[in-house]
Amino acid sequence: MKKFEALGLNKPLIDAVSDLGFENPSEVQEKAIPILLENDTDLVALAQTGTGKTAAFGFPLIQKIDSSSRTTQGLILSPTRELCLQITNELKLYSKYVKGLNTVAIYGGASISEQANQIKRGAQIVVATPGRMKDMIGRRMVDISKIDYCVLDEADEMLNMGFYEDIKDILANTPEEKLTWLFSATMPKEVSVIAKKFMHNPKEITVGTKNAGTSTVQHEYYVVGGRDRYPALKRLADTNPDIFSVVFCRTKRDTQKVAEKLIEDGYNAGALHGDLSQNQRDLVMNAFRKKQIQMLVATDVAARGIDVDDITHVINYQLPDEIETYTHRSGRTGRAGKSGISMVIVTRSELRKIKSIENKIQQKFISKKIPTGMEICEIQLYHLASKIRDTKINEEVDGYLPAINDVLKDIDREELIKKIISVEFTRFYNYYNKSKDLNTTDGEGRGERRKDRNSRGEQSSNGSVRYFINVGEKDNYDWMSLKDFLKDTLNLDRDAVYKVDVKDSFSFFNTDAEHTENILQTFSDFKVDGRFVNVEVSKNPGGGGGRGGRDRGRGGKGRDRKRDKRRDRKSSYSKSEGAGNSGKRRSKRRDGFF
Incomplete structure (x- = not known):
């Protein structure tokens, strides 16, 4: 070069x-x-x-x-x-x-x-x-x-x-x-x-192929019922605790409504659309650039001015009418040589659009499942532990330690750790413990089912195993580089490692069960730059919210599109000036606690 x-x-x-x-x-x-x-x-x-x-x-x-x-x-x-x-x-x-x-x-x-x-x-x-x-x-x-x-x-x-x-x-x-x-x-x-x-x-x-999408962006889609778009959005956010994203809606009305609901549920969110005054738009964009807003809900027109290099996710709450618009949306992430991910929330009736976009951008979408409640709990538990480990000590607490030690003197180390984790984790667990499965079957043909089972987290004939590994973005890994690292270390084909999901200081990945013994043995005493890299089997094998999966199955027949449109028209809309704020944490229950 x-x-x-x-x-x-x-x-x-x-x-x-x-x-x-x-x-x-x-x-x-x-x-x-x-x-x-x-x-x-x-x-x-x-x-x-x-x-x-x-x-x-x-x-x-x-x-x-x-x-x-x-x-x-x-x-x-x-x-x-x-x-x-x-x-x-x-x-x-x-x-x-x-x-x-x-x-x-x-x-x-x-x-x-x-x-x-x-x-x-x-x-x-x-x-x-x-x-x-x-x-x-x-x-x-x-x-x-x-x-x-x-x-x-x-x-x-x-x-x-x-x-x-x-x-x-x-x-x-x-x-x-x-x-x-x-x-x-x-x-x-x-x-x-x-x-x-x-x-x-x-x-x-x-540069690249005419009208094609950038190779640094991975494209995923999630099939849900029309009423479950918003719960699905929250789960995708909760599966990625350090998310810094743009959420695209088709209309100003939906943009405002989704942003308000996210703020009400305690997420750091804001709205960006044409009905905001210029001053409001400036306030929202400044907050987003400073990462005071983690989820910017925007219309396509308003988002054209977003030029931020480290956006981790683009979430298509609704698909655009024009395929070229999807190219612009996904181009918000994976910029300046970094990798990114574009997620699409669709109903079964919209699956044919995925194929049209694939043909246009010349890239395959990966069919993913909305994470289950227990998968989210596991991710958030590890995230909380990492936050505690990485928190800088404030020396001002020293004066209070004698009294605090006196209060905690009868609790041993293991019990104390459990209690600290439980302070935040219990309410999260209680909310998701009996949460429903949001996934809708995508109607793929028989010939595609077997091919795509592993990419959707289902059991293949050999079984699919989900693993936890103690490296992540802080170790300069993204889903592409971690997948390559695992492939080279384990001497596996690239497709043998899938559903790679990289978080801040830890990650998850899947392989078929036949590789488990080799993986656990390889990482039993494995170091990178003097640091132990540990791998263990995850408690939740599904791994629905991750990256790096295999090719998708094809969509089949869909439901009546008019039904979803009627639902959209019935939803209420109330515009508030607060939709542009950074969403202070509420004391009430919310999905994303950390």
Whole structure:
């Protein structure tokens, strides 16, 4: 892989790259930057969200701009305010050593006169949302008649949001001889129309496969009854105690309702949708970036501005109407080389959509079961033990220890540990002890059942065994690297290890029973970097909420879709301003205690 220096960037940009800690360019940067620096050409670049597209067009644009002139030379159009601000901030970081270069953001929800004044003071690069830019052109507050470069970022999403006419009107005010660079995650026919109408013999680069999903994301689906979507969502969250996720709903109404219910149940949740004021949106996004919100419930439009690299999960509470939208959703996780997981909660009537998405993104979904109550209890028990182990001691407690020791003097060590764990664990156990199975059979054919039993946690003819292992994310493992580690250590085929579920400081995985003796013997006295790695058979063999499973079975006949729609219409909706807060812990019962 080339270094940034080999791409043709000048010294001010290389210095900025060094300050930002970038080492090697991403694939889209390695392909796009030399083309844009060496040629005066239009460009169509197809790459998933999170692959570094802003730097791919930002570095060449900054290097080509004449910073000694105050004329607006570059226009970047993006679909949302959040993305507009994100691009602007990144360009300012990239151009920190370029004297005189000024980048201004233009978006709705802020003072239009102040934005106009910023442009008058000199803005070589303008980053704008289509609606506000069109408004300012109409008021003659901005002049883009002399620009040299126009960038259409997230072009597919701008068109999905209905900005086609705005984009046409904006481009009509730009010079014919400008260069146009179009960046998009997918290439639907509407984007092709834009490319043909406003671009001249563009070069095209594709990162991965056209319209395909990113390889760092694993796709899973869970089949439940229509009434069980919300309980299923809570169980998926409880199975991943350190979850940092975006939960997607189709409508603003459902987004608000789900967020309110999560907050009421004690989860750190917030809502992000178009009915919130700009101030409310800013508060929610700031809380999410600081991880004060762990579950951000959002509509597709509102989520376009989310640019956070360490999102662990995307949860599709409802599937979108358009397959391209699913690609954008799943692209929220697995960014910047990290792995992620995209979960889909579906009813049987929606199973045919899974196959359509598979064909589009060219990746297989894995059929998973909603975890049982006892599986969740086990995961939360280990998580609590890990939290106690890793908690930093507050020396301020020293003054209270003599009295505390006096209270606990008659309790031995083992009983004391049980009591400490039981303080939190008992209420969790009591809630889930007799909880029902939320899973619905997915109607797969006979030929697929046997193939997919293990990926769904069922007993095969050889049996499926679930194991606990005392390494996790803190040891720099994710589901992919842990699966590879186990495969290599145990000398097994990659498919022999499945349902790999990585938590903060521990993990679970499954194999067929024939491998159990070998696994337990291998890890009986096994060290990695001087630390013992222990494996033991889990008390709950199902392992429904994990990652790294085998290929799914195919869906069969579904229920009447109208029935679920009628249920949705019957559900009540009450909007509250509190849906954007971080969800303080309630004293009442909740599913996710830790």
